[in-house]
Amino acid sequence: SQQGEEDPQALSIQEGENATMNCSYKTSINNLQWYRQNSGRGLVHLILIRSNEREKHSGRLRVTLDTSKKSSSLLITASRAADTASYFCATADIIQGAQKLVFGQGTRLTINP
Amino acid sequence: ETGVTQSPTHLIKTRGQQVTLRCSSQSGHNTVSWYQQALGQGPQFIFQYYREEENGRGNFPPRFSGLQFPNYSSELNVNALELDDSALYLCASGRRDRDSPLHFGNGTRLTVT
Numbered sequence: 001s002q003q004g005e006e007d008p009q010a011l012s013i014q015e016g017e018n019a020t021m022n023c024s025y026k027t028s029i030n031n032l033q034w035y036r037q038n039s040g041r042g043l044v045h046l047i048l049i050r051s052n053e054r055e056k057h058s059g060r061l062r063v064t065l066d067t068s069k070k071s072s073s074l075l076i077t078a079s080r081a082a083d084t085a086s087y088f089c090a091t092a093d094i095i096q097g098a099q100k101l102v103f104g105q106g107t108r109l110t111i112n113p
Numbered sequence: 114e115t116g117v118t119q120s121p122t123h124l125i126k127t128r129g130q131q132v133t134l135r136c137s138s139q140s141g142h143n144t145v146s147w148y149q150q151a152l153g154q155g156p157q158f159i160f161q162y163y164r165e166e167e168n169g170r171g172n173f174p175p176r177f178s179g180l181q182f183p184n185y186s187s188e189l190n191v192n193a194l195e196l197d198d199s200a201l202y203l204c205a206s207g208r209r210d211r212d213s214p215l216h217f218g219n220g221t222r223l224t225v226t
Contacts, residue, residue, distance in 0.1 A: 043203065
């Protein structure tokens with residue numbers, strides 16, 4: 001079963017605009033992570049936000065976390081064509097000491113030049 | 114530092130056959146995890162290895178098995194292949210720390226006919 005659910009499933013914007021993707025989850029978490037995937041290749045870690053944090057920045061990325069609403073958002077500012085990819089949120093469950101990431105279905109982002 | 118590498122990149126097998134996928138972890142990492150990603154879906158956790166032992170498993174049958182070697186490289190073995198096993202198989206390495214992000218390889222695309 002999938003914990004995180006991204007919204008929207010697909011997003012198409014013009015280069016230079018901001019892109020916002022949302023993620024909702026169901027159970028308590030240790031942390032929430034965002035990953036990017038280009039054309040069915042490997043996932044690239046973007047940012048990790050701990051359950052006791054509310055906002056985090058990394059370059060053009062801004063992530064918020066609202067544990068009371070069990071939701072997170074990823075904002076990409078001043079988008080570029082190279083940002084075209086699928087974006088996944090993942091919640092981290094700890095099972096037998098192992099960190100198991102539970103991914104949503106992702107948001108497919110297309111940046112039009 | 115070297116990244117996570119997987120081999121082969123593509124593989125075609127027949128239903129009922131067995132397959133072995135390989136992964137070389139990133140240096141400095143001591144855990145390796147495997148994920149299955151069906152087309153259009155988010156990755157699903159298969160299992161994680163630490164100190165050469167499986168220490169966390171997702172909802173996958175026993176015909177999915179793995180090995181981790183002393184140099185932290187890893188194998189994923191799948192017996193009695195089924196058509197639904199067709200997917201992108203992703204290996205990810207990390208550190209045994211609940212707030213440590215995972216580093217993914219580019220995956221092996223397995224097609225079962």
